[in-house]
Amino acid sequence: MSKIQREPTKLVPIPSVNRIPERDIDKSPILECQHLGIDFGGLSAVKEFNIAIGRTEIAGLIGPNGAGKTTVFNLLTKVYQPTRGTILLDGVDTHSMDTAAVNRAGIARTFQNIRLFNNLTVEDNVKLGLHNSIKYGMWQGIFRLPGYWKEEKIAHERAMELLSIFDMEPLAGHEAGSLPYGAQRRLEIVRALASNPSLLLLDEPAAGMNPSETAELMENIVKIRDTFGIAILLIEHDMNLVMGICEGIAVLNFGQIIAKGTPEEIQANPAVIEAYLGKRKEEAK
């Protein structure tokens, strides 16, 4: 396999970077992608992906199926190593980090196909999100030293506090795999939040939810942003959700950003309409 070639890091401002909300404008963006791209064999799954996300922004990433949205998430979390380009997380290049290190640096995510620790309890799932903030070692655990009791107590309280965002405390003792679908999606968000991120990536959080559940989820996403003061980037097909809560939206088609802007701008953008609905008959002729 040939060695992955990377272009040198460029820190010059890129004109195609989207606007970030006014309240975040004076602060550096939490995430900045420059010329990000990945090839699978001869196929460029993502190319020239440039985006900036403000510190407390709710941003949306939309696009038709197979556009490369989840691939972008996998690049950001280093499930895939980018072929080109730079990811700056709070100004720090994540090039040399692996998935676990990226999480410790501040990106947490959920998955399109839910990935919970199915045989563990709901509470343990959240405590695993808290893993890196629980400070005791293996030996303290084995010999049940005071550090174990103290830290486990704190972790338990913190886990319950996080579960209360979605009113899930009563489920704490249940096996995660036995939860209903919607609760599993919510648990994934709680687990991601537990790892204390500064940027939360949500991959189709409303998939499989009915309209009232989606409405509740929208409120909760805004609530999470307001309470934790973090940035959220979400992939979603539900346009009510995207247009309702996202402040900035990027549209991806065939691995490339075809439009960026506010919900209003995106809705009026001809390129977006074409990507979603195809060309008008008379135009196509």
Next chain:
Amino acid sequence: MKSIKLKQHTKVDFATYAGVIVAFIIVTLMRSNGLLGRSTIGLLVPICCYVTMAVSLNLTVGILGELSLGHAGFMGIGAFTGVIVSQAMLINGTESVPLRLFAAMFIGAIFAAVFGFLIGIPVLRLRGDYLAIVTLAFGEIIKELITCLLVGVDKKGLHIIFNYNGLKTVSDLHLAEGGQVIIKGAQGATGTNTIASFTAGVILILVALVIVLNLIHSRTGRAIMAIRDNRIAAESVGIPITKYKMIAFVTSAALAGAAGALYGLNYSNLVASKFDFNTSILCLVFVVLGGLGNMWGSIIAAVVLYVLPEELRALGDYRMLIYAVVLIIVMLTTNSSQFKSLAGSLSIRQSKKGVTER
């Protein structure tokens, strides 16, 4: 909620400890009243060793979720290290049996852990079947390496020859007057002072249980089980996969080493070929039959399946046939959904949780 949950697994843990202690008391009473035959008494120490092996292997297979087929190799390292330690201490004037037993098991565990670490470096990069096959290979390599060892001890210390081409003999060890040869290559360890006892075995089981059960219900164990359940999700919440895989693998190897040390000190003659693939599979059978991740299940499976073939000796040629049939029946019943739902409705765990079966 937490208090109930805590009580649940703590209850199961303490029931397991209590079960082992009660079994120990019953066996000891039966023994002092002459109710146990000579052959049964001879089985007590090996049973303890295999129970510890099953518990430790369950950490790798049931908790970490990686199939290891070379567990007997770590037992072998522990056995021969233990024999060397014990004999060396005896020659150098330490006669206290508990002290020698402890030192043998402790150093046996450390040696097995070191080998576990070294083997873990390449092995834990692999997954699934590949990992299983490579552990199998390492188990066999360990066995062959031990077969090449010539070890003697005298007042000056240990004399070790790695007899890879088979040309060296015991006289090449150049032992001083009063020295003793401990390991004679393929003949294995001979003339070992057998100091292993049932009490030591039960203490070993309890120590192994405390370590494994407390590990499982701590931050470390949670991380290990998270890797088993979903590796990608575990990485996504910042858990360093290799580190926790290594912790589980090395702990498992260390406990196998301690069990091996006790095993080695139970026989005056011991050959390395005892710790072959068959022994690894035997331990794996205990774990699978007892239930993956289920420690008390492993204990019961190890005791029953170790005792059964011995007690069936009276049946002569049909012995292994019946053993195999029993294995198949147990596998079928424990895996059938009817049996599971029956067991589920009986156990407190399920009824308390009231969660629907998947």
